Amino acid sequence: MRELTYAQAVREALTEEMTRDPNIILMGEDIGLYGGVFKVTEGLLAKFGPERVRETLFNWLQPVIAGSRCLDLFCGSGALGIEALSRGAAALTLIDSSATVIREIRANLERLGENGAATLIRADACNWLLNTREQGYDVVFLDPPFSSSLATRCLQLLDRSALLAPGARVYLECAIDETAPIPGPGWVLHRERFAGNVAYRLFIAPSVNPVAAAEHL
Numbered sequence: 349m350r351e352l353t354y355a356q357a358v359r360e361a362l363t364e365e366m367t368r369d370p371n372i373i374l375m376g377e378d379i380g381l382y383g384g385v386f387k388v389t390e391g392l393l394a395k396f397g398p399e400r401v402r403e404t405l406f407n408w409l410q411p412v413i414a415g416s417r418c419l420d421l422f423c424g425s426g427a428l429g430i431e432a433l434s435r436g437a438a439a440l441t442l443i444d445s446s447a448t449v450i451r452e453i454r455a456n457l458e459r460l461g462e463n464g465a466a467t468l469i470r471a472d473a474c475n476w477l478l479n480t481r482e483q484g485y486d487v488v489f490l491d492p493p494f495s496s497s498l499a500t501r502c503l504q505l506l507d508r509s510a511l512l513a514p515g516a517r518v519y520l521e522c523a524i525d526e527t528a529p530i531p532g533p534g535w536v537l538h539r540e541r542f543a544g545n546v547a548y549r550l551f552i553a554p555s556v557n558p559v560a561a562a563e564h565l
Contacts, residue, residue: 400543401521401546405428405519408539409519413432414435414437415436415438416436416486417437417439417485417486417487418487418488419441419485421502422491422493424491426442426449430453430460433465433466434462439465440467442469443476445473453468473502474501474502477502477511482511484512486513486516488511488512488517488519489519490502490518494522499522499529508532514553514554514556514557517551518531518552519550522547523547524542526547528547534554534555535552535553537551538552
């Protein structure tokens with residue numbers, strides 16, 4: 349286990365737009381914003397979203413992030429969810445299938461004093477979406493492994509569930525050469541940008557969730 353300053357981690361992690369270094373995983377990179385350190389676990393792989401992509405994303409989310417309930421699927425380092433909390437999100441659920449990832453994010457949240465607002469769940473994201481009874485998420489971060497078809501599958505599951513609040517924002521990150529997923533009727537592609545080999549999109553869910561509405565009849 350090594351500890352790096354924010355600047356050291358950025359220098360080590362970034363190669364043009366994204367790192368694919370199989371020797372490190374960056375956990376809780378936004379700790380640098382709080383003057384802390386990174387925890388780096390050897391032998392694992394995680395994507396490190398370029399800073400300007402995250403800054404653009406949270407500019408898009410600025411009107412809705414304060415007080416929101418957020419869901420971070422395939423959370424990896426937890427960077428997006430942790431930044432959402434730092435920008436005023438009221439609650440955060442992080443989903444990942446790796447016990448190591450969950451353990452490291454929990455440690456980083458405790459160090460930041462944010463663990464009270466966050467729920468960490470070790471689970472396969474698609475299975476969790478199929479079985480959860482949760483409702484009312486305002487913001488969803490969806491960053492599945494590239495070229496896995498999981499982006500389309502997860503959007504389908506979100507569209508068919510009661511999980512989303514009306515007009516929820518769903519952020520999707522995928523490889524630029526992947527076919528752009530198309531959610532169900534009533535969804536709006538609100539923003540779209542490209543950086544290096546990454547396409548990132550922000551969708552707005554329908555203003556009425558028919559599944560949730562049917563459950564309340």
